[in-house]
Each structure stands twice: as structure tokens, then as C-alpha cells.
Amino acid sequence: MGKYIVKRIGYMFLTLFIIMTLTFFLMHSIPGDPLAHMAKKLPEQIRLNYYEKYGLNKPVIVQYGKFLKNIFTKGDFGESLRYPGRPVTDTILKHAKISGKLGFQALFIGVTIGIVLGIVAALNRNRWPDYLVMFIAILGVTVPVFIIAALLQYVFTVKLELLPTFGWGDFKHTILPTIAMCFGSIATYARYMRSNVLEVINQDYILTAQAKGVSPFNVVRKHVFRNAILPAITILGPQIAGIFTGSFVIEKIFGIPGLGFYYVSAINDRDYTMIIGTTIFFAALFVFSQLIVDLLYGVVDPRIRVSNDK
Amino acid sequence: MVEKILEVKNLQVSFHTYAGEVRAVRGIDFDLDKGETLALVGESGCGKTVTAKAIMRLLKVPPAEIKKGSEIIFNGEDVLKMSKKRLSSFRGEDISMIFQDPMTSLNPTMTIGNQIMESLKIHKKLNKKEAEKEAIKLLELVNIPNAKERIKSFPHQLSGGMRQRVMIAIALSCNPKILIADEPTTALDVTIQAQILDLLKELKKEFETAIILVTHDLGVVANFADKIQVMYAGQVVERGTRDEIFYNSMHPYTWALLSSVPRLNTKGKEELYALGGTPPDLILPLKGCPFSSRCEHCMEICLEEKPEITKLSDTHSLSCWLQHPYAPKTERPAVLRGERDE
Numbered sequence: 070m071g072k073y074i075v076k077r078i079g080y081m082f083l084t085l086f087i088i089m090t091l092t093f094f095l096m097h098s099i100p101g102d103p104l105a106h107m108a109k110k111l112p113e114q115i116r117l118n119y120y121e122k123y124g125l126n127k128p129v130i131v132q133y134g135k136f137l138k139n140i141f142t143k144g145d146f147g148e149s150l151r152y153p154g155r156p157v158t159d160t161i162l163k164h165a166k167i168s169g170k171l172g173f174q175a176l177f178i179g180v181t182i183g184i185v186l187g188i189v190a191a192l193n194r195n196r197w198p199d200y201l202v203m204f205i206a207i208l209g210v211t212v213p214v215f216i217i218a219a220l221l222q223y224v225f226t227v228k229l230e231l232l233p234t235f236g237w238g239d240f241k242h243t244i245l246p247t248i249a250m251c252f253g254s255i256a257t258y259a260r261y262m263r264s265n266v267l268e269v270i271n272q273d274y275i276l277t278a279q280a281k282g283v284s285p286f287n288v289v290r291k292h293v294f295r296n297a298i299l300p301a302i303t304i305l306g307p308q309i310a311g312i313f314t315g316s317f318v319i320e321k322i323f324g325i326p327g328l329g330f331y332y333v334s335a336i337n338d339r340d341y342t343m344i345i346g347t348t349i350f351f352a353a354l355f356v357f358s359q360l361i362v363d364l365l366y367g368v369v370d371p372r373i374r375v376s377n378d379k
Numbered sequence: 380m381v382e383k384i385l386e387v388k389n390l391q392v393s394f395h396t397y398a399g400e401v402r403a404v405r406g407i408d409f410d411l412d413k414g415e416t417l418a419l420v421g422e423s424g425c426g427k428t429v430t431a432k433a434i435m436r437l438l439k440v441p442p443a444e445i446k447k448g449s450e451i452i453f454n455g456e457d458v459l460k461m462s463k464k465r466l467s468s469f470r471g472e473d474i475s476m477i478f479q480d481p482m483t484s485l486n487p488t489m490t491i492g493n494q495i496m497e498s499l500k501i502h503k504k505l506n507k508k509e510a511e512k513e514a515i516k517l518l519e520l521v522n523i524p525n526a527k528e529r530i531k532s533f534p535h536q537l538s539g540g541m542r543q544r545v546m547i548a549i550a551l552s553c554n555p556k557i558l559i560a561d562e563p564t565t566a567l568d569v570t571i572q573a574q575i576l577d578l579l580k581e582l583k584k585e586f587e588t589a590i591i592l593v594t595h596d597l598g599v600v601a602n603f604a605d606k607i608q609v610m611y612a613g614q615v616v617e618r619g620t621r622d623e624i625f626y627n628s629m630h631p632y633t634w635a636l637l638s639s640v641p642r643l644n645t646k647g648k649e650e651l652y653a654l655g656g657t658p659p660d661l662i663l664p665l666k667g668c669p670f671s672s673r674c675e676h677c678m679e680i681c682l683e684e685k686p687e688i689t690k691l692s693d694t695h696s697l698s699c700w701l702q703h704p705y706a707p708k709t710e711r712p713a714v715l716r717g718e719r720d721e
Contacts, residue, residue, distance in 0.1 A: 274484055276478065278486065280470055280550075281501070281549060282469070282471030282498060283501065291497075295488045296487065296488055369488070370487075370488060371488060371533040
């Protein structure tokens with residue numbers, strides 16, 4: 070088991086390194102540079118000095134070498150090019166926290182409700198609860214999130230005047246964005262769980278459980294649930310990673326200073342250090358959550374538990 | 380005086396499908412005495428398993444429907460009228476079942492110990508520690524070595540034969556009065572089959588459990604069953620004690636079944652008998668004798684009228700027009716004659 074984790078972590082770093090390198094060269098191939106927005110206003114000499122200072126006048130490969138050196142010796146992504154004086158790492162952590170809080174709420178609620186609805190739908194197959202759940206699920210998948218967000222804002226702030234339209238501060242600011250965000254997860258998990266449960270309840274071991282005299286509720290709780298949730302864990306990984314990077318659309322609509330918002334503006338500004346920092350942050354979360362999911366899989370499913378002797 | 384433990388009267392089961400109503404079981408009656416073994420024999424799709432599942436009320440309703448007028452009486456109690464709560468205690472405690480495929484009939488995410496303990500906890504109200512002790516005892520009883528360690532195993536860590544033993548342990552954990560074994564050996568290879576049958580026989584003596592054995596394998600039945608009931612197209616065509624069926628059967632379908640069993644004294648290149656044709660479509664109404672289309676002795680009346688039940692002895696009866704006084708005398712096939720050589 071230990072050896073397996075070490076091996077996986079090794080691969081993780083290899084993956085991250087490749088992503089880092091690709092991102093570095095890709096972003097340098099976008100026309101323009103971080104200083105373009107002010108370059109026109111500046112005298113030639115000052116502009117050249119700026120380029121000199123950030124090393125932007127050197128060939129890309131040299132810049133890449135310098136960048137690697139900084140990361141491996143100091144573990145540092147440097148400062149934002151657009152907003153001098155702001156270290157990239159701090160900025161990411163600060164805003165990821167905000168996105169994380171919101172994302173976690175939304176994912177938790179979405180997964181819980183989605184799973185429950187999926188089970189209810191499957192157990193009432195082809196009756197009204199099933200149709201209702203599937204209707205909600207199809208809405209959740211097809212209606213874009215900004216429409217749901219706008220609708221929520223209209224109902225809860227304009228009409229009912231219960232909640233703030235946008236901003237970030239206390240709990241009430243998180244309610245609407247959370248609801249808007251969790252719709253997608255509800256839809257995904259409800260559909261997933263429904264089909265899994267339908268498959269599991271036709272298995273022979275469910276018949277065995279019934280023949281043992283297990284009550285219908287316990288058949289679902291003890292025998293159906295665990296077997297049906299297995300495949301659903303797979304799709305949890307990428308979603309966990311998505312929590313911290315936030316949703317650009319939701320953050321923009323509700324005026325939330327999350328990481329998603331900064332990520333997109335960093336790309337627009339060609340803020341190289343910020344882009345690479347955010348990308349690596351996201352990639353690291355992604356591969357790490359995949360590892361967690363794989364380990365979790367072994368906990369839930371004894372058949373694929375990584376054996377100790379390997 | 381033998382105690383009747385189960386009575387099935389006029390059991391009729393249908394399945395509602397898009398193609399129409401499939402009448403899988405068409406009026407079956409039988410009794411089961413305490414500690415007795417009854418075999419339901421017939422080819423695939425003749426309603427054996429449906430009958431077995433109907434007794435435990437394990438059929439999914441809908442699409443299945445147990446028709447009005449059907450009665451299943453366990454110890455004087457009508458199974459079809461049991462409340463949900465009573466049904467939970469009835470299953471597992473009074474009657475239990477083992478299934479055909481041990482590879483899929485155990486929950487893959489639960490240790491076998493927990494799966495055995497589950498029914499002990501439900502029916503005997505044991506706490507975890509007592510249940511674990513009992514589970515170990517049961518595993519030892521079904522000859523699983525190293526039971527103390529094995530209760531922590533998951534099903535995928537056991538072989539097919541071992542899993543079927545675990546299923547038997549689960550089924551017998553609460554000393555049920557009836558055990559339904561639905562083709563318990565079909566998915567196992569021959570040596571394991573023999574072991575499992577021996578085990579069932581042994582346990583039957585020890586627990587005095589009545590067994591309903593569902594099978595298409597007459598070899599399994601031969602040294603196991605007390606009574607045999609031959610089913611065809613959802614009906615019982617012949618019933619009798621084991622000896623009556625093996626040595627004195629009179630129904631052409633029973634003859635066909637018996638003739639198609641390979642035997643040791645078959646000479647040289649003699650071909651094994653095979654019954655041609657297929658069973659009738661159970662969606663369509665059956666006219667006359669259901670076996671008429673495949674019967675070598677078919678007469679005109681067989682196509683028109685359903686045969687009456689003829690009693691040959693207290694235990695032996697069949698429905699076949701050949702038993703009618705006007706019917707031509709028909710001899711049992713040569714292969715089945717004169718081989719009482721146990």
C-alpha cells in the first residue's frame with residue numbers, strides 16, 4: 070500500500086511537470102505580453118528597463134530555465150506581473166479559500182441531494198417521483214448556470230427582498246451562489262445514482278438479502294447503497310478539484326472575489342506568473358483528488374483494494 | 380402422523396410483458412411434509428423457479444402477478460396474505476433459499492461473516508459478539524476450513540464451491556423449516572456438486588429441514604429426493620415418490636427426461652436420446668395437452684382436450700390420455716426397463 074502511494078505521488082509530480090512546461094510555452098505563444106497595456110504610454114527606455122527587470126527580453130527558453138530555477142530552489146512562483154508587489158502564491162491561496170468555501174457547500178449539498186433523489190427515482194421507477202426527479206435532472210443539465218443564477222437573483226432579491234444580490238461577506242452572501250452552483254451536481258448525481266441503483270437492485274445478491282428477511286429499507290441501506298455509490302465516486306474527483314478553482318460565471322455574476330475570476334483575468338492580462346501559478350495549483354488539486362478517489366475506491370470496494378504484498 | 384408444513388393450492392403466476400401475459404405457472408398443487416425432500420424437475424422455462432420464488436413471495440409485483448385463487452399455506456398461515464412485517468420474519472426464519480449462481484448471489488462489498496451475521500441479528504436478535512460466534516460455528520458446519528479467519532473474507536476471495544457453502548450457511552443460520560434450493564449445483568463443477576449435495580443431505584438430517592429442490596438434473600434428484608414432481612409448461616404432469624418416477628413413470632415427458640440421462644451401461648456407439656422440439660409459448664392459450672406437439676405417442680384427443688389426472692397409487696399420479704381405458708397400451712421405453720441395479 071505504502072509503495073503504491075509513493076509510486077502514485079511520483080507520477081503525480083511527473084504529470085505536474087509536464088503540465089507546467091506545456092503551459093509555459095503555450096502562454097508565451099499568445100501574442101502580447103504583460104506590459105502591453107502600458108507599453109504605449111511609456112518612453113522607450115523605461116519600457117526596455119521593465120522588460121529587462123522581468124527578463125522578458127530574453128529568449129523563451131532562457132526564461133523557462135530561470136522559472137524552473139526559481140521553483141525548484143525557492144519554491145516560489147514570483148510576483149504578479151500585472152500587480153507588482155503581490156506574490157502569486159498568496160493571491161492564489163487567498164482567493165482559493167473563498168472559492169473553496171462556496172464550492173464545498175455547493176458540492177456537498179449537490180451530491181447529497183443528487184444521491185438521495187437518484188435512489189428515490191430508481192426505487193419508484195416509472196412512477197411520478199421518477200419522472201419528477203428526471204425532470205429536475207434534465208433541467209439541471211440543460212439550463213445554463215447563468216440563467217439559474219439570474220432567476221434566483223430576481224426571485225430572492227428583487228421580488229422577495231430576502232437575500233443580497235451580490236457581494237461577499239457573511240453566510241447570506243453564499244446562499245444564492247450555492248444554490249445556483251449545486252444544480253449541476255444534483256442533476257449529474259441524480260442521473261448517475263438512478264441508473265446505478267436500477268442495475269444493482271436486479272442483482273442476485275439483492276434477492277439473497279430479501280430471502281434472508283432483511284427489511285426493504287435495510288436492503289437499500291446495507292446492500293444497494295454501497296454497491297450503487299461505487300461508480301459515482303469516480304466522477305467526484307474532478308469535481309473536488311473544481312471546488313477551489315471556482316466557477317468563473319458564478320463568481321462574475323455574484324461579484325465574488327474567488328479564484329475563477331482571477332484565473333480568467335490573468336489570462337486576459339497575459340499575467341504569466343499568475344497564469345502558471347493558477348494552472349499548477351489547479352493541476353495539482355486535480356491529480357491529488359484523483360489519487361484520493363482511487364484510494365477511496367479501495368475503501369468502499371473490497372474487490373479492488375490494493376493488496377498489501379504489492 | 381406426518382406433519383404437513385406447506386400446502387400449495389392452485390398456484391397461478393403470470394408475468395405482464397409488452398408482448399402479453401405470460402402464464403408461467405398454471406395451477407400447481409402440492410404438499411410438503413416436515414423433513415421431506417421434494418424435487419421440482421423440468422426443463423428451462425417450465426415454471427420451477429417461479430414456483431419456488433412465489434412461495435417466498437420474492438417475485439417482483441409487477442410485472443409478476445400471483446393470480447386470485449392461488450393459495451400457499453405454511454403451517455396453517457396463508458403466505459399470500461402476510462403483512463410486510465410478518466414476511467420479513469417468515470423469510471429467513473421459517474423458510475430460506477439458496478440460489479443457482481453462487482458467484483453473484485453474495486454481496487461483493489460485505490464480508491461473508493457480516494452476511495451470515497445479518498440474518499442472525501434479524502431473526503435471533505443476537506448481538507454482534509454472539510452472532511460472530513454463531514457465524515463461525517455455521518461456517519465450520521458447512522466445512523469451511525479456518526472459519527475464524529474466513530469470516531473476514533469477501534466473496535471474491537472464495538471459490539464457487541466455498542461461496543455456495545456460505546450461501547447454505549446463511550440459509551440454515553436460523554434453522555428454517557423449509558429450504559428452497561434453486562438449482563444449487565448447476566453453476567458448480569461435478570466434484571463440487573457432489574460435495575455440496577452431500578453437505579445438504581447431512582444438514583437436512585441434522586436440522587430436520589424440508590427441502591424443495593429445483594433442478595433439471597435428474598442425476599441430482601436420484602439420490603436426494605423423496606418425492607419428485609415433473610413439471611411442463613407451468614403444470615405438473617407427473618408426480619410420485621422417487622422410486623415411482625424412476626422405475627415406474629408413465630408420462631411420455633418423464634420418459635423423455637429419464638432417457639436423456641447418460642447411463643453407465645450404454646453400449647458402444649449408441650446415441651443418447653434427445654427430445655426434439657421446444658416447449659410451447661406460454662403467452663398463447665394452451666389447447667389440449669401442452670406436451671402433445673413433442674409427444675411420440677400423441678393421439679387426436681391430446682390436441683383437443685386437457686388430460687385428466689389419473690391416480691396410480693396414493694402418491695403416484697399423472698395427467699396423460701394414455702392412461703385412459705380406451706387408449707392403446709403403451710410400454711415404457713426399453714432403456715428405462717429393468718435397470719433396478721442399485
